[in-house]
Each structure stands twice: as C-alpha cells, then as structure tokens.
Amino acid sequence: MAVRETPGFRTALAAAVAGGLLLAGPTAPGLTTAAAASSGTTLRVAMDGSGVDTLNPFTAYFNGALDIFGTIYPSLTTIDDNGAPKPYLATSWTLSDDQLTWTFKLREGLKWSDGKPLTAEDAAWTLHLIMTDDVAGTANSTLVSDFESVTATDATTLVIKTKKPKANVTYSSIPISGIPIVPKHIWQSQVKNLRNYKNDTFPVVGYGPWILTEYKNGQYAKFDANKSFVLGAPKYDHLIEQIYKETDAAVAALKSGQLDYISGINATEYSSLQHVDGVRTAQAVGHGWVGLELNPGAKTRTGKPIGTGNPALADPVLRRAIALSVDKKTLVTKVLNGQGQVAEGYLPPAWPQWNWQPDPGKKQSYDPAAANKLLDKAGYKKGSDGIRIDPKTDKPLNLRLGIHSDDAADAAISRYLVGWFKAIGINAKIQAMSMSALNSDLGKGNWDMLMDAWTTGPDPTYQLGIQSCTTLPKDDGTGGNTDSFFCDPAYEKLFAKQATLFDPAERAEVVGQMQEILYDADVDIMFYNGTTKIAYSAKADGLVTGKPNADGFYPAQTAFWSYLKATPGSSSDSSSGGGNTGLWLGIGAAVIVLGAGVAVVRRRAGADDRE
Amino acid sequence: MSSRPALAEPQSAEATEAAKAPAQDRTERRTSRLPRPGYLLTKLAAAVVSFAVTLVIGFVLFNLMPADPVRTMTRGRPVSEAELIRLRVQLGLDKPIWERFLDFVNDTLHGNLGYSWEYQQSVASLTMHRLGPTLLLMGTSFVISVLLGLWLGLRSGWRAGSLFDRITSATALTLWSVPTFWLGMILLIVFSVGVGPFHGFLPTAGMSDPTLPQTGMTHWLDVAEHLVLPALTMVLVVYAQYVTIMRSSIIEELGSPYLLTARAKGLTDAAVRRRHALPNALLPSVTMIFMHLGTLISGAVTVEAIFSWPGLGDLTFEALKIPDLPLLQGTFIVFSASVILMNLLADLAYRFLDPRVRDQ
Numbered sequence: 001m002a003v004r005e006t007p008g009f010r011t012a013l014a015a016a017v018a019g020g021l022l023l024a025g026p027t028a029p030g031l032t033t034a035a036a037a038s039s040g041t042t043l044r045v046a047m048d049g050s051g052v053d054t055l056n057p058f059t060a061y062f063n064g065a066l067d068i069f070g071t072i073y074p075s076l077t078t079i080d081d082n083g084a085p086k087p088y089l090a091t092s093w094t095l096s097d098d099q100l101t102w103t104f105k106l107r108e109g110l111k112w113s114d115g116k117p118l119t120a121e122d123a124a125w126t127l128h129l130i131m132t133d134d135v136a137g138t139a140n141s142t143l144v145s146d147f148e149s150v151t152a153t154d155a156t157t158l159v160i161k162t163k164k165p166k167a168n169v170t171y172s173s174i175p176i177s178g179i180p181i182v183p184k185h186i187w188q189s190q191v192k193n194l195r196n197y198k199n200d201t202f203p204v205v206g207y208g209p210w211i212l213t214e215y216k217n218g219q220y221a222k223f224d225a226n227k228s229f230v231l232g233a234p235k236y237d238h239l240i241e242q243i244y245k246e247t248d249a250a251v252a253a254l255k256s257g258q259l260d261y262i263s264g265i266n267a268t269e270y271s272s273l274q275h276v277d278g279v280r281t282a283q284a285v286g287h288g289w290v291g292l293e294l295n296p297g298a299k300t301r302t303g304k305p306i307g308t309g310n311p312a313l314a315d316p317v318l319r320r321a322i323a324l325s326v327d328k329k330t331l332v333t334k335v336l337n338g339q340g341q342v343a344e345g346y347l348p349p350a351w352p353q354w355n356w357q358p359d360p361g362k363k364q365s366y367d368p369a370a371a372n373k374l375l376d377k378a379g380y381k382k383g384s385d386g387i388r389i390d391p392k393t394d395k396p397l398n399l400r401l402g403i404h405s406d407d408a409a410d411a412a413i414s415r416y417l418v419g420w421f422k423a424i425g426i427n428a429k430i431q432a433m434s435m436s437a438l439n440s441d442l443g444k445g446n447w448d449m450l451m452d453a454w455t456t457g458p459d460p461t462y463q464l465g466i467q468s469c470t471t472l473p474k475d476d477g478t479g480g481n482t483d484s485f486f487c488d489p490a491y492e493k494l495f496a497k498q499a500t501l502f503d504p505a506e507r508a509e510v511v512g513q514m515q516e517i518l519y520d521a522d523v524d525i526m527f528y529n530g531t532t533k534i535a536y537s538a539k540a541d542g543l544v545t546g547k548p549n550a551d552g553f554y555p556a557q558t559a560f561w562s563y564l565k566a567t568p569g570s571s572s573d574s575s576s577g578g579g580n581t582g583l584w585l586g587i588g589a590a591v592i593v594l595g596a597g598v599a600v601v602r603r604r605a606g607a608d609d610r611e
Numbered sequence: 612m613s614s615r616p617a618l619a620e621p622q623s624a625e626a627t628e629a630a631k632a633p634a635q636d637r638t639e640r641r642t643s644r645l646p647r648p649g650y651l652l653t654k655l656a657a658a659v660v661s662f663a664v665t666l667v668i669g670f671v672l673f674n675l676m677p678a679d680p681v682r683t684m685t686r687g688r689p690v691s692e693a694e695l696i697r698l699r700v701q702l703g704l705d706k707p708i709w710e711r712f713l714d715f716v717n718d719t720l721h722g723n724l725g726y727s728w729e730y731q732q733s734v735a736s737l738t739m740h741r742l743g744p745t746l747l748l749m750g751t752s753f754v755i756s757v758l759l760g761l762w763l764g765l766r767s768g769w770r771a772g773s774l775f776d777r778i779t780s781a782t783a784l785t786l787w788s789v790p791t792f793w794l795g796m797i798l799l800i801v802f803s804v805g806v807g808p809f810h811g812f813l814p815t816a817g818m819s820d821p822t823l824p825q826t827g828m829t830h831w832l833d834v835a836e837h838l839v840l841p842a843l844t845m846v847l848v849v850y851a852q853y854v855t856i857m858r859s860s861i862i863e864e865l866g867s868p869y870l871l872t873a874r875a876k877g878l879t880d881a882a883v884r885r886r887h888a889l890p891n892a893l894l895p896s897v898t899m900i901f902m903h904l905g906t907l908i909s910g911a912v913t914v915e916a917i918f919s920w921p922g923l924g925d926l927t928f929e930a931l932k933i934p935d936l937p938l939l940q941g942t943f944i945v946f947s948a949s950v951i952l953m954n955l956l957a958d959l960a961y962r963f964l965d966p967r968v969r970d971q
Contacts, residue, residue: 218921462689
C-alpha cells in the first residue's frame with residue numbers, strides 16, 4: 001500500500017524551516033552589522049525609564065520626553081554645576097528697580113534647523129501661549145505663574161513683567177525641567193489643534209545641540225548633531241536614545257558594547273559593572289531623597305480632619321521618637337551599598353546653594369534609648385506584647401507602613417524599619433501598593449506612614465510648595481497637592497518671603513530656615529540622598545561632567561550637558577553590534593537547513609521503502 | 612497580557628468528549644459539515660453575551676482600582692492645584708462613574724476605543740501601531756511551539772517510557788517550570804553579552820537597530836535577528852504544553868483496536884502513527900491551539916519587558932502604571948474580542964474535525 005507524504009506534512013516542514021530561518025536571522029556574515037547606514041560616530045544611550053508620553057512639549061510630563069525637548073529646543077538660560085542660571089539663548093538679564101520687570105538680552109543671528117531666524121519673538125510667543133491657552137499650559141503653566149506679560153521689544157530683547165516680585169524667573173526656561181522655546185512659525189498654525197498635535201514630522205524643527213530625525217514609539221529616538229550649536233558643537237555625529245524596559249537588559253547592552261551610557265542604575269547593577277573591561281562607572285551627587293512621611297493628622301484647608309490616619313501620629317513626641325529610631329547610616333550602608341549620603345535637609349546635595357544641615361546639637365541621630373525615654377515620659381506604656389499604648393485612645397500603636405510595590409529599595413528599607421519600630425514599641429504593618437494607589441491614599445489622608453521619594457530640579461520653589469498649607473485639599477476632599485498634610489504658619493510666611501528674595505545668599509538663608517522647620521516637625525523624615533549611578537563605555541570620553549568632590553561624587557549630571565560634551569575615543573565605533581554576529585547566525589541557519597534537508601531525505605527514503 | 616495557562620487546563624466539553632474516543636468511522640457520516648443556522652446563531656449569541664459581560668467586568672475592575680491617575684501622571688512635575696483640577700476635568704475624572712460607564716458603552720458601540728491619557732492619542736492608533744510587533748513575536752513563537760511541541764509529543768507518546776520520551780518530557784517540563792523572566796535574562800546574558808570565551812552576538816533590545824536603514828531586506832534581516840531571543844524564550848516556556856497534551860492523547864490511542872486493524876493491513880509503524888493515531892489524538896491540541904491563538908494578540912508582558920519589544924503587552928503594562936483607563940479599557944476590549952472570536956472559531960472548527968460534534 002502506497003503511503004504518500006501529505007501536503008500538510010510538506011507545509012509543516014516548510015514552515016519549520018522558514019521559522020528556523022527566521023529565528024536564525026541572516027545567513028550572510030556580518031550583513032546587518034557591517035551595513036551601518038549612518039556615517040560618522042554615534043552615541044548610544046539608554047532613554048530615561050519613564051519613556052516618552054508625547055513629543056508635544058506643551059503637554060508632555062514624562063522625563064524621557066523632557067530629556068528630548070532639552071536637547072532639541074532652546075531655553076532662555078541653562079544651569080551651571082551649582083545649579084545657578086547661566087546664559088543660553090539669553091546672554092544677560094537685568095531686573096528693574098521695582099523688581100517686577102525682567103529684560104533678557106538674546107543672542108543675534110541664531111537660526112532654527114529649517115533656516116528661519118530664531119528671535120525673541122519665538123520666546124515671547126511660546127511663553128505667552130502657555131500663560132493664556134489652557135492646553136498649552138497643561139504641563140508648564142506653573143512655571144509662568146504670576147507672569148503679567150511677556151513681550152519681544154525687538155529681535156533680541158525679551159521683556160517679562162511679573163505681578164509680584166518673583167525670584168525664580170531665570171529658572172522658568174532651562175533645559176529639561178523648564179520651558180522649551182518652540183519655533184512660532186511652525187507651531188502657530190497648530191494652536192487650535194494643540195491637544196492632538198503629535199509633533200512627529202521629522203526632522204523636527206528646533207534649535208539645540210541635537211536635531212530629532214526619527215522617533216519610534218516604544219523603541220528609540222534618533223538625532224543628528226547640530227554642528228553649529230552656540231554653546232559648542234556636539235563631538236558625536238549622531239545620538240540614539242534607546243528604550244530599555246529593564247535596566248538589567250541595559251546593563252547587558254553596555255557590557256556587550258551595544259550601548260555607551262546608562263544613568264540611574266541601582267546599587268547592585270553599579271557594583272556589577274565596576275570591574276568590567278571597557279566600562280567606566282561614576283556617581284553623581286543625588287538630586288533626590290528617600291524618606292518616610294508621618295501623617296500628622298490630615299486636615300482640609302479649613303482644618304476639618306479627613307482620612308483614616310492614626311491620630312497618635314499627631315503627637316510630635318511620637319514622631320520624634322520614630323525619627324530617632326531610624327538608623328540612617330545602616331540604610332546607606334546596607335540598602336545603597338554605601339553609594340549615597342545620610343540626608344538631613346529637605347533639599348538634595350545636587351544643588352549646593354540650597355544645602356542646609358542641622359546644628360550638631362540638634363541633629364536627630366539614631367538613638368533608640370532616647371526614643372524609648374521620650375515615649376515613656378509621654379505616657380506611652382508598653383503592653384504585655386511589648387507594643388506601646390496610645391494614652392489618648394488606649395489603643396496599641398499599630399501603624400500602617402505604605403511602600404511602593406515596584407521599588408526594591410522600599411522593600412529593603414521597610415524590613416529594617418519594622419525591626420527598629422518594634423524596638424521602641426511600635427507595631428508597623430507593611431502595605432505594598434502601586435504608585436498610583438499610594439498617591440490616591442495619600443491625597444485622601446488614608447495612611448499612617450508612607451515611604452516617599454522626590455527628585456528636585458535646581459529651583460526649589462515647587463518642592464518647598466508642596467509643604468505649604470495652600471496645597472491642602474478642600475473640604476469636599478477634592479483639589480490639593482500636599483505631600484504630607486504639613487501646614488505651619490511660620491513656614492508659610494518664609495515660603496512667601498523666599499519667592500521675593502533676589503540675592504541668592506539671602507534666599508538660601510530663608511530656604512534653610514524652612515528646611516529647619518520641616519526637620520523639627522518630623523513629618524517628612526529624610527533617610528538618604530542616593531547618588532545617581534552612571535555607567536558608560538570606555539570608548540566615550542567626557543560623558544561625566546564636572547569634578548568629583550571629596551567623597552568622589554561628581555556634580556549633578558544632565559542629559560543636555562553629558563551628551564553635548566561626550567567625545568568619541570580613538571577606537572570608538574559604537575554603532576557596531578558585535579563582531580561575529582553574521583558568522584554565528586550563518587552557522588545556526590546552516591545547521592537548521594542541513595537538519596531539515598536530512599529529515600526530508602530520510603522521509604523520502606522511508607516512503608520509498610514502504611511503496 | 613498572556614500568562615501561561617496551567618498544564619492541566621480543563622478542555623471544553625466538546626474537546627474532552629472528543630478526546631475520549633476515536634472518531635474513526637467516517638463512512639457513517641451523514642450530517643453536513645456546515646453548521647446548522649440555529650447552531651451558528653446560538654454560538655454567535657453566546658459570543659456577543661460573553662463580550663458584553665467582559666466589557667462590564669473590564670470597566671468595573673479598572674475603575675475600582677484604587678488609583679490617582681492625575682497625580683501619578685504629573686508626579687515630579689511642578690503642577691499647581693488649578694492644573695490638576697483642569698486635568699481631571701479634561702480626562703473626565705470629575706464625572707460620576709455611571710456617566711463614565713455610559714460614555715464608555717456608547718463609545719465602544721460606535722467603535723471608538725477612546726483617547727489615551729498618557730500618550731495623548733487615540734487608543735485605536737496606538738493599538739494598531741503595536742499590533743505588528745506583537746503578532747510577529749507571538750506568531751513566530753506560536754508556530755514554532757506548536758510544531759515542535761506536537762512533533763515531540765507525538766514521538767514521545769508513541770514510545771512512552773523510552774529514553775527519547777524521558778529526555779523530551781523532562782526537558783519540556785523543566786523549561787515550563789522555569790520563570791520566564793529568569794530564562795529570558797539568562798538567554799540575554801549568554802547570547803548577547805557572552806559567557807567565558809563565548810562572545811555574545813545577539814541584540815539586547817528593541818526590534819531593529821536604529822543605525823541601520825528601516826526599510827528593505829537589511830531591515831527585515833535585522834528584525835529577524837532581534838526576534839531570535841524573545842521568540843526563543845517564548846518557545847521554550849510554551850512548547851511544553853503541546854508536548855504534554857499530544858503525548859497523553861497519543862498514549863490514550865495506543866491500545867485502540869483501530870490501530871491494530873491498521874497494522875494488520877500491513878502499514879508501517881510510522882504510517883499508522885501519522886495517518887491513524889495522529890488525527891484522533893490531535894483534537895485536544897486543536898482546542899489548545901485556538902485558546903493560544905486567542906491570547907496571541909495580547910502579547911507577553913514579561914518577554915516584551917526583558918527584550919524591550921514594543922508589543923501590546925508592554926503597552927498595557929505601561930497603561931496599568933498610571934492607570935491610563937481608556938488605554939486599558941481599549942486594549943482589554945481588543946484582547947477579549949480576540950479570545951471570544953477564537954473560541955467561536957474553535958467551536959465551528961470542531962464541526963469540521965469531529966463528526967460527533969456535528970451530530971449533537
């Protein structure tokens with residue numbers, strides 16, 4: 001009886017071979033890697049993990065997008081290593097005697113990437129649109145709050161009038177965290193459709209160290225260098241920001257030479273890269289903090305209590321005891337592998353001009369004995385299980401400890417905290433929540449203790465502002481943007497005052513007093529300022545800017561300066577993806593084809609036997 | 612987002628029945644292969660009801676999640692209270708939930724999947740954009756898993772207990788038990804970075820090399836190269852279910868009288884296996900294949916995350932972080948519709964494959 005190969009079998013075999021080929025990739029050795037399309041040198045960096053929400057600079061919030069805007073659109077000023085404003089589009093600025101009128105002198109002769117002149121009118125138009133159009137103000141209107149008017153009196157003069165003295169005007173338009181100036185001739189026709197305008201006509205018309213030539217959602221952004229950039233031409237010819245969903249994969253890419261730069265890796269990843277050939281590592285002083293918020297009794301603006309916070313935490317003695325029970329040094333050593341600093345002040349060390357430290361005598365160092373003594377004295381007696389009883393409610397001190405479920409550091413810290421709190425008679429129950437759920441609970445006051453973390457730009461106004469009484473919610477629970485339901489009249493006065501102080505030293509002093517009030521209130525207990533950990537290819541120089549301090553930490557780094565100052569080393573060929581790719585793929589494919597061929601021959605032979 | 616179903620996934624009633632006894636007597640077939648209108652209508656109605664129920668469940672689940680999308684989206688940016696309020700109004704979060712539900716139903720009925728809060732574009736265009744990469748990764752790994760799994764299962768089951776069977780089954784079950792994330796990272800380290808003298812050569816992320824042209828043959832070969840590791844990871848963790856199902860189905864067939872008859876007719880062992888045992892043993896696998904097909908579109912969150920593959924699983928995961936409710940609801944509709952459609956097709960396909968279903 002004849003047995004024939006069925007068409008189905010042949011189809012399946014063909015599919016298997018095709019699948020194998022697809023898996024094996026190209027058969028010509030080095031086909032994909034040798035055919036680098038872009039000539040010149042390419043700097044490949046990992047995009048900020050938040051990614052890009054939209055390329056529309058008026059409505060984007062995510063850091064990946066802001067990094068892009070910072071490199072393709074200009075701003076009035078930029079910042080120096082201390083975080084102080086310095087010239088960019090504006091070469092100088094003056095303030096009127098009444099402290100209400102700022103006059104910026106802009107550079108002459110600059111051109112947008114399409115050749116049209118870049119003038120003060122572009123800046124005035126951009127800022128004015130953000131002030132007056134709801135959609136244009138989506139992401140940045142706070143930065144122009146209290147602006148009365150913005151006008152271009154001529155091509156190089158921009159005049160900003162404010163409603164009241166405003167010390168931070170020079171921070172309003174800085175790269176990345178400030179307002180990017182866009183070309184009026186491109187954007188004015190989009191104003192009516194601003195919400196839906198995707199800004200994805202490439203190359204995107206702009207002015208900056210780089211020109212955005214391609215963006216693929218969820219994959220990468222590609223740039224060409226602007227070799228006539230006014231603050232110095234980028235040394236690389238191209239820049240690619242590649243999206244890595246997993247930092248571990250980005251670390252692997254750096255090790256294999258597929259990536260030149262990653263920033264923001266964790267302590268374990270950093271340690272794993274420290275002794276890898278061809279990879280250099282560096283730490284920059286932290287521009288953020290990690291700490292613990294204690295609910296001091298959530299209230300609305302009119303003083304109406306809201307939420308489910310444990311009332312015991314309204315007692316400053318209990319909050320101080322909690323602050324004294326935390327061994328911050330251990331957290332730095334164990335959780336950060338020593339890669340950070342113990343934090344005391346509310347503003348991070350990245351911006352030295354706002355740095356504040358408590359007087360040595362007032363420093364709240366780890367001292368569980370003192371914490372226990374405080375609680376004993378205040379009448380918090382221990383129950384039979386070792387948990388103290390709140391004298392006001394006669395209830396044991398069981399407190400919820402909310403942590404971010406996707407944050408490994410939070411998980412590690414919280415385990416230490418539970419032990420330390422137990423040592424002073426407090427029972428903490430860890431509740432892991434998504435960032436969104438945690439934010440939701442925070443706003444409603446439904447929490448006792450929350451792990452918190454912030455990063456701050458060079459202008460502290462917003463960061464100080466979220467501790468202001470004006471950010472408390474309304475009586476109906478809506479509105480508000482408070483960080484921890486802190487509200488203090490003395491702090492409030494100083495907050496208003498610092499906004500009007502134009503002398504940096506005077507302003508810093510008031511900002512220091514505000515930090516002292518926060519420190520003494522123990523509502524936001526700062527744990528540490530982790531360093532920003534950076535790893536980069538030894539083939540690229542200049543990626544880390546500034547000089548390291550005594551601890552070996554570099555000043556705060558920004559994508560703007562790092563990518564601009566990066567220089568290809570003598571052996572740099574960062575676009576190569578690996579030397580023997582094609583060879584391996586060719587061998588793989590050959591094996592599959594050979595195997596499939598043998599299988600077919602054997603089948604045929606078997607079929608013949610059966611005929 | 613697909614998660615791996617349990618190996619001992621209960622089959623549909625028809626599939627279980629079908630798997631129990633061989634459908635060898637084809638001469639008595641009298642019913643038409645085409646479904647009766649009543650049957651078709653019933654199945655269609657059931658599909659529509661399932662879809663409607665899924666829509667409600669999806670909406671309720673996503674909206675009940677404790678979350679504050681506005682604060683999460685703007686976290687880290689200097690936004691005033693007025694801006695937050697304006698944003699809440701813009702996103703429709705100031706409306707009562709029943710009103711949002713009616714809007715959602717109305718939009719869905721009009722084929723409008725909504726407008727993503729996070730990406731500020733229509734959910735339909737975002738989904739379409741990610742569909743190609745998803746289907747490429749999931750489709751490739753699906754085809755390879757099915758072919759590899761069924762072939763190995765058939766061989767193992769036919770010689771149950773042999774060395775080949777023991778090695779195949781043990782390997783498949785070991786890989787099935789390995790966490791996808793771990794396996795993906797190991798493959799990434801071995802094949803992209805290299806271990807010891809072995810140099811890695813495969814790409815670490817994305818689906819194409821940005822330094823190469825994004826069109827033409829070079830591009831497609833480049834995409835294939837990027838596909839290797841994610842597809843391999845998917846295949847290794849998924850193919851076991853086909854091995855196991857096919858193996859057990861074949862073992863059930865082994866003692867059947869019709870196989871004895873076939874051998875008595877003088878057929879070779881391979882022919883008996885392929886022409887007689889395989890068609891009968893294939894039915895449970897068909898159910899599995901259709902179930903798997905239905906979930907293909909939702910991508911694979913873990914694999915997409917490790918290899919930064921721009922698929923729908925990744926998009927959904929990103930949406931969940933905010934949560935971007937319109938995007939979540941939109942992708943949920945697409946995923947549910949896909950599963951329901953494939954189940955419907957599976958029901959109809961059974962009528963072609965199994966005469967006993969036709970007779971019911």
